[in-house]
Amino acid sequence: MTKDLDQVFAALADPTRRAILAMLLEDDMAVTDVAEPFEMSLVAISKHLGVLTAAGLISQEKRGRVKWCKLEPDALRDASIWMQGFGQFEPVNLEAFERFLESELPDVVEGAAPHAE
Amino acid sequence: MTKDLDQVFAALADPTRRAILAMLLEDDMAVTDVAEPFEMSLVAISKHLGVLTAAGLISQEKRGRVKWCKLEPDALRDASIWMQGFGQFEPVNLEAFERFLESELPDVVEGAAPHAE
DNA sequence: TCCTTATTTAACCTGCGGGTTAAGAGACCG
DNA sequence: CGGTCTCTTAACCCGCAGGTTAAATAAGGA
Known part of the structure; x- marks a missing residue:
């Protein structure tokens, strides 16, 4: 919608x-x-x-x-999908991203530092 | 920025x-x-x-x-990357995530095949 | 019960976003 | 040159977004 x-x-x-x-x-x-x-x-x-x-x-x-x-990260999905309709700028190499996640998963528990943007 | x-x-x-x-x-x-x-x-x-x-x-x-x-779809890239940090993937170490992005960023533009789903 | 902590509601101010119409500035064409 | 098409600038209106302070509501704790 x-x-x-x-x-x-x-x-x-x-x-x-x-x-x-x-x-x-x-x-x-x-x-x-x-x-x-x-x-x-x-x-x-x-x-x-x-x-x-x-x-x-x-x-x-x-x-x-x-x-x-x-x-609730699901809400971002529609927006993300809309943006990916523009194709050419495919954000990140998804395979590499998944590999990254697997390597990071064990560390998930300890909190990361505050995110100064 | x-x-x-x-x-x-x-x-x-x-x-x-x-x-x-x-x-x-x-x-x-x-x-x-x-x-x-x-x-x-x-x-x-x-x-x-x-x-x-x-x-x-x-x-x-x-x-x-x-x-x-x-x-100019490149401008969408940063936003898309930012959103990708959330996605369906739950808690991730943000520092590591950012390091990952930096290592991936140079490759983003070339080889960006449309994301057929 | 009374006090404190956690959060929202209410009332308000201010600026900006998104729309309007009317007029101005450039570029083409006869 | 005069007219017309393309687009922006100017001036304005209105509503809402984002912030404030003060007061209300709700839930523990002593």
Whole structure:
């Protein structure tokens, strides 16, 4: 649906939101913890998380008084497929990418450093 | 540069602009011809083309009084690569992922066969 | 129960994105 | 030159995106 693509791309157009996605790539996080490294109010981050949720890029589950944010990478697939319709710029060698993943998989558990973009 | 990603994703967030890109996928076009199928003014389309140009997604070359618009799919590459970091693959060591990308980047352009699915 | 932590809602400000119409600037053609 | 086609600039409108502070809601913990 074209509306979905609108939302996904619009969500990705903000550097704060991309940074949030990168953080969630490492682990699920509570709203407060997501907000911590940013120099804006918690309310603003909460709104960003709302945008990401509306776009389907993350999901939020409330446990107790804490709301956990989880990456939903499937939502990127449609956008990715749309872009690949342009063919010529095929992003990465997929075979090499898979080999890379296999070699990296054992390390998955320990968290990577914060992603300064 | 994160600014570039901002512009690229923001440009892609508009359905009119995506439609324009799809049209240009088939052939280079003059501004007037790009505008023809849309139900908005030529000025509006001209602005959209300006946004796409600023994002590097297209280039415009003036020949005579006609300005030709050409798709520049390379600009999509960075965005596509960024998205590829998420995909269906769960937590990955980001540092290693970036190292991987750097090693792969030089090869990206050549040999990029269309991704038939 | 009272206090604190976690998060959202409400109300608001400001700037920019996307559209309009009208006018201007260039390039071709008779 | 005069007219016409192509495209941009200028001025404007409107709504929404992204931020703020202050207050409300919800869930633990002492």
